[in-house]
Amino acid sequence: MNGIIIFGLLVVLMLTGMPISIALGLTVLTFIFGFTEVPLASVALKLFTGIEKFEIMAIPFFILAGNFLTHGGVARRMIRFATSMVGHWYGGLGLAGVLACALFAAVSGSSPATVVAIGSILLPAMVKAGFPNRFGAGVITTSGALGILIPPSIVMVMYSVSTNTSLGALFMAGVVPGIGLAAALGFTTWYRARKHNYPRMAKASWGERGRALRESLWGLLLIVIVMGGIYTGLFTPTEAAAMSAVYAFFIAVFVYKDMGLKDVPRVLLASANMSAMLLYIITNAVLFSFVLANENIPQQLADWLVGMGLGAIGFLLVCNILLLAAGNFMEPSSIVLIMAPILFPVAMKLGIDPVHFGILIVVNMEVGMCHPPVGLNLYVASGITKMGITELTVAVWPWLLTMLMFLVVVTYWPALSLALPRALGML
Numbered sequence: 001m002n003g004i005i006i007f008g009l010l011v012v013l014m015l016t017g018m019p020i021s022i023a024l025g026l027t028v029l030t031f032i033f034g035f036t037e038v039p040l041a042s043v044a045l046k047l048f049t050g051i052e053k054f055e056i057m058a059i060p061f062f063i064l065a066g067n068f069l070t071h072g073g074v075a076r077r078m079i080r081f082a083t084s085m086v087g088h089w090y091g092g093l094g095l096a097g098v099l100a101c102a103l104f105a106a107v108s109g110s111s112p113a114t115v116v117a118i119g120s121i122l123l124p125a126m127v128k129a130g131f132p133n134r135f136g137a138g139v140i141t142t143s144g145a146l147g148i149l150i151p152p153s154i155v156m157v158m159y160s161v162s163t164n165t166s167l168g169a170l171f172m173a174g175v176v177p178g179i180g181l182a183a184a185l186g187f188t189t190w191y192r193a194r195k196h197n198y199p200r201m202a203k204a205s206w207g208e209r210g211r212a213l214r215e216s217l218w219g220l221l222l223i224v225i226v227m228g229g230i231y232t233g234l235f236t237p238t239e240a241a242a243m244s245a246v247y248a249f250f251i252a253v254f255v256y257k258d259m260g261l262k263d264v265p266r267v268l269l270a271s272a273n274m275s276a277m278l279l280y281i282i283t284n285a286v287l288f289s290f291v292l293a294n295e296n297i298p299q300q301l302a303d304w305l306v307g308m309g310l311g312a313i314g315f316l317l318v319c320n321i322l323l324l325a326a327g328n329f330m331e332p333s334s335i336v337l338i339m340a341p342i343l344f345p346v347a348m349k350l351g352i353d354p355v356h357f358g359i360l361i362v363v364n365m366e367v368g369m370c371h372p373p374v375g376l377n378l379y380v381a382s383g384i385t386k387m388g389i390t391e392l393t394v395a396v397w398p399w400l401l402t403m404l405m406f407l408v409v410v411t412y413w414p415a416l417s418l419a420l421p422r423a424l425g426m427l
Helices: 002-015 020-035 040-050 054-071 074-086 092-108 111-129 133-148 154-163 167-173 175-195 206-232 237-255 261-294 297-307 312-326 332-349 354-368 376-385 389-412 415-423
Strands: none
Touching: 002 020, 020 261, 020 332, 054 074, 054 092, 054 111, 054 154, 054 206, 054 237, 054 261, 074 092, 074 111, 074 206, 074 237, 092 111, 092 133, 092 175, 092 206, 111 133, 111 376, 133 154, 133 175, 133 354, 133 376, 133 389, 154 167, 154 261, 154 332, 154 354, 167 175, 167 206, 167 237, 167 354, 167 415, 175 354, 175 389, 175 415, 206 237, 237 261, 261 332, 297 332, 312 332, 312 354, 312 389, 332 354, 354 389, 354 415, 376 389, 389 415
């Protein structure tokens, strides 16, 4: 009964158009004061201990690194390198967009940042080259979602904080699925370009490719620093986030010199605003999880589902449906912070690996960012392309269908996610 009251309050508040973070906070306060006798001292203690986690510090650092890279010319150089490598194939600029999004995702950790950084440069170039606006928008909107699957990923940090799963193992588990999804989106791009005979670019010489690689090398080295540092044990994922922020600042200001020192305060302020918003959501989600745990709701749900005879296969199908449905009205961070503490105990009871379950959730979040009504990538791409959300929804459907097919593969083939972290001795 208490579970119905909690979720009923949350749904009612969200239907009023209230921001998810405030709706969470009000739901918790209303339930605590009206339906429980939980002492306020224990609530305050839980609030403090819930956000006193070392992993949470990675979030503002990755956001700061992504903002330095977005404003620092790294995206432009990555696009040039990607174009030199695959521009001569069918739909060359589109394929370059997929590759550039994958590379930028590996240094930024954010899907909207990837769409803005790559899309604002590449989409006008694709239209100028003779590609339909819809084709370019479909490629960049969906490929930008790689930002939360290819590590480092802010959404993975959220899952790690919610479930106490190893962040390093999650990062490594995202590598192979990230490359696999990039390849699947690239194939869809190539197939449609070949079918409609879209333009191809002249083949770049090896000398041109070498120059493009040298120009983008400083940005690409960030991938080596973050992933290599975590793999070798040189530093933790949180320390890697701090290193990436310092390194991104250095190359943006002193190497590429696309930013001046006078621009740094503006980037710091924008990063602080975004970090504060996410940390506020985390704070309210911690309280929400505390109330659920106090009322024993996740355990009751786990017992009910297991009692129904719902095995791992059926449970994972239910999870995908729930997460895709939640993606219709919430953004990824909120979904992870609300749903993970509820679904995670059930997954553990059914013997599902926590790292595999995390990657499944992240891929669901990717799909949610690319479909209406609140797909964040759609709104970002709409601002760049000046296309309406309805038109963009039609534009992305071939790539969205590819992502849904890939979600099925990730769901029922755990080895795709777990092979690399197991090989590295992280599991």
